[in-house]
Amino acid sequence: MADAVATTQELRIVGQPIQRHDARDKVAAAMAYAGDFALPGMLHAFVLRSPYPSARIVKLDTQRAAAMPGVAVVLTARDVPKNTLSTDVPGQTTTVGPLRATLHVLAEDRVRHQGEPVALIAAETLEQARAATEAVDVEYAPLPSVFTTADALAPGAPAVHESGNLLAQWRIARGDVAAGFARAAVVVEGEYVTQFVDAAYLEPESGVAWIDSDGVITIRLSTQVIEHFRDVAEVLNVPQNRVRVIGTYLGGGFGGKEDVTVEVYLGLLALKTGRPVKMVWTRQESLLARAKRHPYRLKYRTGALATGEIVAQEIDLLADSGAYAYLSALVLLYSTVTAAGPYRAPNVSVVARVAYTNNPPTSAMRGFGAMQTVFGYESQMDRVARALGIDPVRVRAVNTLRRGDSLPVGQVMETHVAIPELARRAWAALGTPAAPRAPHVKVGRGLACNLQPYGRIVWLHDWSSAWIGFEMDGSLVVRCGAPDVGGGQASSLCQIASEVLGVPLDRIVVHVSDSALTPLSGTTTASRQLYMSGNAVLKAARELRAQLLTVAARLLDTDAEKLEMIDGAVHAPDARTLSLRSLLVECARASVPRSHLGVYHAPAGEPVDLNAGAGKVFPDYTFGAHAAEVEVDTETGEVRVLKYAAAHDVGRAINPQSVEGQIQGGAVQGLGYGLMEDVVVEDGINLTTSFATYLIPTAADVPDVEAIVVESGEGLGPFNARGIGEPPIGPPAAAVANAIEDATGARMTRLPITAERVARALGLVTE
Amino acid sequence: MIRLTVNGQAHELDVPSYRTLLDCLRYDLGLTGSKEGCGVGVCGACTVLLDGKMISSCIALAVFADGREVTTVEGLAEDERLHPVQQAFMDAGGFQCGICTPGQVVAAKALLDAIPHPSEAEIKEWMLGNLCRCTGYYKIVESIQAAAGQARA
Numbered sequence: 039m040a041d042a043v044a045t046t047q048e049l050r051i052v053g054q055p056i057q058r059h060d061a062r063d064k065v066a067a068a069m070a071y072a073g074d075f076a077l078p079g080m081l082h083a084f085v086l087r088s089p090y091p092s093a094r095i096v097k098l099d100t101q102r103a104a105a106m107p108g109v110a111v112v113l114t115a116r117d118v119p120k121n122t123l124s125t126d127v128p129g130q131t132t133t134v135g136p137l138r139a140t141l142h143v144l145a146e147d148r149v150r151h152q153g154e155p156v157a158l159i160a161a162e163t164l165e166q167a168r169a170a171t172e173a174v175d176v177e178y179a180p181l182p183s184v185f186t187t188a189d190a191l192a193p194g195a196p197a198v199h200e201s202g203n204l205l206a207q208w209r210i211a212r213g214d215v216a217a218g219f220a221r222a223a224v225v226v227e228g229e230y231v232t233q234f235v236d237a238a239y240l241e242p243e244s245g246v247a248w249i250d251s252d253g254v255i256t257i258r259l260s261t262q263v264i265e266h267f268r269d270v271a272e273v274l275n276v277p278q279n280r281v282r283v284i285g286t287y288l289g290g291g292f293g294g295k296e297d298v299t300v301e302v303y304l305g306l307l308a309l310k311t312g313r314p315v316k317m318v319w320t321r322q323e324s325l326l327a328r329a330k331r332h333p334y335r336l337k338y339r340t341g342a343l344a345t346g347e348i349v350a351q352e353i354d355l356l357a358d359s360g361a362y363a364y365l366s367a368l369v370l371l372y373s374t375v376t377a378a379g380p381y382r383a384p385n386v387s388v389v390a391r392v393a394y395t396n397n398p399p400t401s402a403m404r405g406f407g408a409m410q411t412v413f414g415y416e417s418q419m420d421r422v423a424r425a426l427g428i429d430p431v432r433v434r435a436v437n438t439l440r441r442g443d444s445l446p447v448g449q450v451m452e453t454h455v456a457i458p459e460l461a462r463r464a465w466a467a468l469g470t471p472a473a474p475r476a477p478h479v480k481v482g483r484g485l486a487c488n489l490q491p492y493g494r495i496v497w498l499h500d501w502s503s504a505w506i507g508f509e510m511d512g513s514l515v516v517r518c519g520a521p522d523v524g525g526g527q528a529s530s531l532c533q534i535a536s537e538v539l540g541v542p543l544d545r546i547v548v549h550v551s552d553s554a555l556t557p558l559s560g561t562t563t564a565s566r567q568l569y570m571s572g573n574a575v576l577k578a579a580r581e582l583r584a585q586l587l588t589v590a591a592r593l594l595d596t597d598a599e600k601l602e603m604i605d606g607a608v609h610a611p612d613a614r615t616l617s618l619r620s621l622l623v624e625c626a627r628a629s630v631p632r633s634h635l636g637v638y639h640a641p642a643g644e645p646v647d648l649n650a651g652a653g654k655v656f657p658d659y660t661f662g663a664h665a666a667e668v669e670v671d672t673e674t675g676e677v678r679v680l681k682y683a684a685a686h687d688v689g690r691a692i693n694p695q696s697v698e699g700q701i702q703g704g705a706v707q708g709l710g711y712g713l714m715e716d717v718v719v720e721d722g723i724n725l726t727t728s729f730a731t732y733l734i735p736t737a738a739d740v741p742d743v744e745a746i747v748v749e750s751g752e753g754l755g756p757f758n759a760r761g762i763g764e765p766p767i768g769p770p771a772a773a774v775a776n777a778i779e780d781a782t783g784a785r786m787t788r789l790p791i792t793a794e795r796v797a798r799a800l801g802l803v804t805e
Numbered sequence: 806m807i808r809l810t811v812n813g814q815a816h817e818l819d820v821p822s823y824r825t826l827l828d829c830l831r832y833d834l835g836l837t838g839s840k841e842g843c844g845v846g847v848c849g850a851c852t853v854l855l856d857g858k859m860i861s862s863c864i865a866l867a868v869f870a871d872g873r874e875v876t877t878v879e880g881l882a883e884d885e886r887l888h889p890v891q892q893a894f895m896d897a898g899g900f901q902c903g904i905c906t907p908g909q910v911v912a913a914k915a916l917l918d919a920i921p922h923p924s925e926a927e928i929k930e931w932m933l934g935n936l937c938r939c940t941g942y943y944k945i946v947e948s949i950q951a952a953a954g955q956a957r958a
Contacts, residue, residue: 057895064903065891065910067838067878074837239938240842240850241904289904290938321843331820524939610880699940703901706941729843729936745943747823799819805824 041184045694050604051140051537052757055695058529059285059316059548060522072260072286073244077314080246081110083166083307084317086157086171086326088149089723091361091396091662092183092196095147095156099175104175105653108166110311113158115144118306119275122612127368128296129265129561130498137206139363140608143302145271149178150198150361151398152722160307160315183396185722186692187335187358190393198361198394205359206367208374208648210388210446212325218350220384220725222235222341223260225350226421229337231788232410232771233356234330234703235710236757237403239250240732241289242324247304248314256556258284262295263561267553270296270305281305285551291523292707293402294328296563297364324726329364329401330717332392334373336414342422346433353377353414355390357400357407364401365393368549372491373445374648375655379415380457380489381437386446396722402563404707405767408490413789417771418462420489421780430485430776431461434663444684448652451659453752456687457487460663460748467683467744468667478673482781492565492657492761498642502570503557507576507633508586510626512618514541516548516554519559520571525763526696527567531575533692538579540603541618565660565761568692582712585634589625590616641754660760662686664705664769668777675797677713677778685768689753689760697762701745704766710735712771716790733780807871811836812880826853826860829867830860831879838878838907840906842936849935852908852915853877858916861934878907881914888954890914899948901939909935913949 044198063069063723100112115121124140145156157174161167182196189195190203197203219225245259256269269281283301300317307315319327334357341350354374359366374390403409421431439451465485474481496498504518516535522528530548549556559571583603590608591598594616602609608616626631646653667681684705691697714733718725726732753760776788784799797803808817820829830836830853842850852936853862854876874914881888893899900906903911907931916931923931926950928942929942931941936947950956 055898058898060903061895061898061900062887062902064906065886065894066882069903070837071840071904073840151949222868237938239902240848240936241840241902242842290902292938321845321848342880399823438941524904526901609819663860692836697896699901699944702941702943703940706957707938729847730845734936735942736936737929737932737946739940742946743941 041696050420051535052692056533056543056685058526059532060529062620069287071241071289072258073241073318073351074248075258077246077248079151080314081160081162082167082312083158083160083303083315084167084171085155086159086174086301086324088145088152088154088156090178090180091152092148092150092181094181095145095176095309097175097177100128100157102175103170103173103374104663106166106170108162108310108690109170109226110160111307112170112174113306113310115142116145118273119144120273122271123269125768127498128263128496137367139365140361142751149433151396152315152724153398156709158303158307160278160311166365184721185395185397187393187395188354190395194562198396201283203394204297205302205363205394206370206390207391208371210374210386210648212446212681213385214352215350215352215385215387219341221343221349223344224422224425225339225341226337226418226425227664228418228421228787229335230414230417232413233789234333234398234719235668235715236325236330236717236732237292238288238732239292239294242319242321243295243299244318245300245304246316247308247313250458254282255282255305255308256282256284258286259301259736260288260289260290260295261285261299262523264521264551264553266298266301270301274305274309283556285521288523291562292404293563295408296402298562299331312664322727323727325732326657326724328398328499330408331367331403332359332369332400334410335408338414338418340418340422342426343425346422348422348434348437349385350384351378351383351386353388358397359392359394360397360399361394362399365401369407373411375445376408376489377415378446380439380455380661382443383437383446388446397719398724404764405490406764409768412488412768413771417775418770420484420776424793426606431465434458434461434487440733443775447646447648447655447713449654451657454750456661456748456750457663460661460685460687461485461487463746464663464665464683464685467679467746468665472667472680474669477668479671480781481561481667481669482777483667484773484776484780485663485665486769486776487658488765488768489661490765490768492563492660493569493640493657494564494566494653496641496657497645499642500560500566500570500640501637502559502574503580503635503637504531504559504571504573504574505633506582507555508620508622510540510633512537512545512622514544514546515574517556518550518557518571518575519553521551521562521566523562524698527562530568530692531571532697534572534575535579538583541606545606551700551791565763565765568759569755569761570640573638574636576756577638578634581636582634585630586621589628589630590621658760660762660765662765663768664772664773666777668774668781670778670781670796672782672800675793675800675802677791677793679709679774682741683744683746684766685748686746686762686765687750687760688762689755690749690751690757691747691756692757694747695746698745700762701766702743705743705770706735706740708767708770709740712774712789714790809870810874814877821869822866826867826870827862830862836877837877838909840841840904841889842903847932849908849912850905852911852935854911854915857918859912866903877927878911880909888914888948891915893952894948897948897951899940899945906936909937909945913952916949917953
């Protein structure tokens with residue numbers, strides 16, 4: 039499905055749908071995930087959590103619990119060396135000052151959301167740990183609370199934190215909005231509401247910790263960020279080099295394993311008991327207490343000329359941070375930057391705020407604030423097209439940013455914006471429209487495009503490192519700190535090394551995600567890992583190749599530039615070859631290193647004053663267009679997606695099979711967001727703490743997603759790849775909402791778009 | 806004391822009456838291939854075969870398997886040779902993070918045992934009890950079709 043790209047270099051391995059090195063272990067269930075690991079003499083740990091969304095802890099007595107059979111230790115906030123954990127941006131070594139988020143490892147005198155951790159128990163068996171949790175004597179006195187952002191920001195609202203309920207706000211103003219509206223032939227206003235959703239990876243938060251023989255506190259867990267070893271050290275008040283985090287191959291992450299999960303608790307318990315400790319959260323705990331995606335209220339007012347050209351945008355965003363900050367301010371920053379979509383917005387104002395409530399905390403999740411805004415700007419774009427009678431593909435082409443144009447924040451687009459082509463191809467892929475299968479069933483089509491940053495904010499000075507070295511038999515080792523969340527991160531690194539060094543894939547072993555033994559590479563978040571660590575591996579491989587070829591050139595009496603490395607040998611232009619083994623022996627003799635550490639620094643920049651509105655925020659963006667054909671049962675409100683096509687410009691597909699997998703999987707998560715997923719929270723109480731009530735798409739719920747992979751060769755990653763982890767989750771909700779209006783005339787503005795909501799919009803339910 | 810056969814091997818075990826079959830497999834027998842994804846029998850990550858029939862081992866008690874035969878994901882491959890369903894999941898890329906994959910391949914084997922040449926609708930219907938958060942199911946369906954000797958329509 040991938041388009042061919044004209045390139046000056048011929049690629050042998052990159053661009054092939056190779057079988058990933060982890061494939062066999064995964065289908066044969068030989069992969070030892072975090073929860074599959076055990077050590078002799080291991081304790082089992084459990085967390086006592088608050089049943090109240092807002093309360094003062096008036097009594098917390100652990101004596102009875104500590105005396106229960108098998109109990110090794112019961113810990114409360116008093117036992118934590120440093121109970122306040124401050125994080126800037128997970129995994130980064132730079133600080134972000136005012137965005138620094140703090141949380142308590144264990145609740146002190148007050149709980150602010152249901153499920154907040156209050157105490158830790160470790161016992162010989164899990165049953166004993168759970169029984170002891172019940173025996174902790176804790177009394178709460180409920181406190182006044184707020185459960186909506188509107189209430190939270192109202193005068194006199196109960197303060198969730200002493201600093202007040204407004205956590206952060208961003209403003210952008212550009213051009214003359216009033217003058218823009220004055221020129222507009224049509225003005226469309228919309229208010230959109232999005233819900234809490236859960237990452238819902240199938241592997242709950244889990245890990246095992248122990249004190250290793252050298253005294254290093256070692257934690258083997260499922261995490262997207264091994265750099266949290268620094269946070270564990272801070273909480274335990276030990277030097278950072280006394281904590282080691284080994285990241286396992288994850289059973290899914292989607293942003294939910296970006297903040298700390300079990301590592302701090304495991305480190306504490308291992309340190310206090312001196313014994314190995316295991317903690318695995320139940321699904322109920324994970325759904326109850328883990329950070330969710332932010333619910334937003336999005337207000338848009340959009341003015342356009344008769345040609346469809348947008349001349350004014352007025353945008354107001356309000357997000358729910360829940361009870362703690364986590365990454366909320368940054369999520370909101372992503373929303374602010376992407377609020378007008380991949381379109382020109384000469385006259386625009388964006389006001390974005392995020393407020394504390396006593397709801398479950400919200401933080402990173404795939405799409406990270408650039409997701410909710412798609413539902414806003416693409417619903418608006420469709421309404422503009424409909425009001426003016428313009429084709430949905432054309433209205434987007436008319437407005438698409440071109441290279442050299444600026445986003446509202448002032449960032450200039452430096453790479454190709456393929457929206458018109460992507461929209462055309464996704465739309466065309468729907469083919470012949472389906473005939474309605476009954477008179478009361480209506481069929482319609484919708485389109486939605488998006489932009490998603492890849493890579494970290496430029497003033498975080500992001501970097502990644504990777505080490506590559508040959509063994510004496512010519513086999514290759516790649517070491518890189520990158521956690522593999524399941525997208526094939528580690529496998530792609532092998533492909534890149536194989537391409538440059540001509541080593542067959544079955545002769546390469548990759549070690550990832552170990553804070554002590556692999557060079558640090560930063561987080562597997564922000565669609566950054568292929569971009570950043572791919573570049574680090576590429577750099578290491580190219581420099582290692584240059585080292586080796588200098589020696590080879592001498593042996594072959596030719597120029598290094600004329601040599602090629604293919605299939606484990608060096609080839610000269612006159613068909614002479616030199617085996618890698620001979621070359622490595624010669625390197626050893628000549629004191630030439632057979633390994634190299636590559637460090638890649640992303641393009642960096644100074645912090646942008648959003649209010650002043652000028653500057654670069656992200657290294658680059660990935661663009662997409664999704665098209666949906668839906669049928670709506672006008673007697674029941676039921677919506678079914680019949681066809682779905684998702685097109686993204688990935689720059690270059692390193693492994694097309696993995697890229698298609700990201701697109702198909704992301705689109706289906708996005709359809710879950712659009713049509714069914716809903717963490718129901720009533721007065722701070724989460725009513726959906728089981729997969730029997732928190733419903734995610736099943737095989738029977740989803741259409742076949744046709745992945746259209748476009749390769750512009752314009753990305754900043756290795757071989758000009760762009761990040762593709764997050765982008766495909768953005769457009770589905772808007773694409774479906776637009777298709778529903780096309781089918782029925784009803785405009786859905788609240789997610790998820792359930793049958794009940796459609797029925798109400800169609801007037802089938804009146805009360 | 807219960808007696809059960811797991812992947813052809815007989816075991817005699819003392820287990821408390823509340824022990825789930827999944828915990829018995831994972832903790833008493835060290836077979837960690839079956840996963841706990843939800844604990845309430847709706848996600849399918851713990852799928853095993855009991856006397857050849859597909860069940861959720863997280864909501865079955867170990868005592869329920871007394872005198873019966875259990876097949877787990879570890880029992881699908883013969884020596885080094887993967888089961889054709891496993892091979893198809895590998896070839897078609899019917900996995901990403903892999904945590905649901907053991908349940909998927911066991912359920913798919915049960916499907917093909919029951920319906921050797923299923924339609925796409927039959928595959929989706931059968932597999933709806935096996936959640937996957939990564940793939941969007943496209944390549945899982947494709948893998949099962951490949952294992953059944955079918956090309957995707």
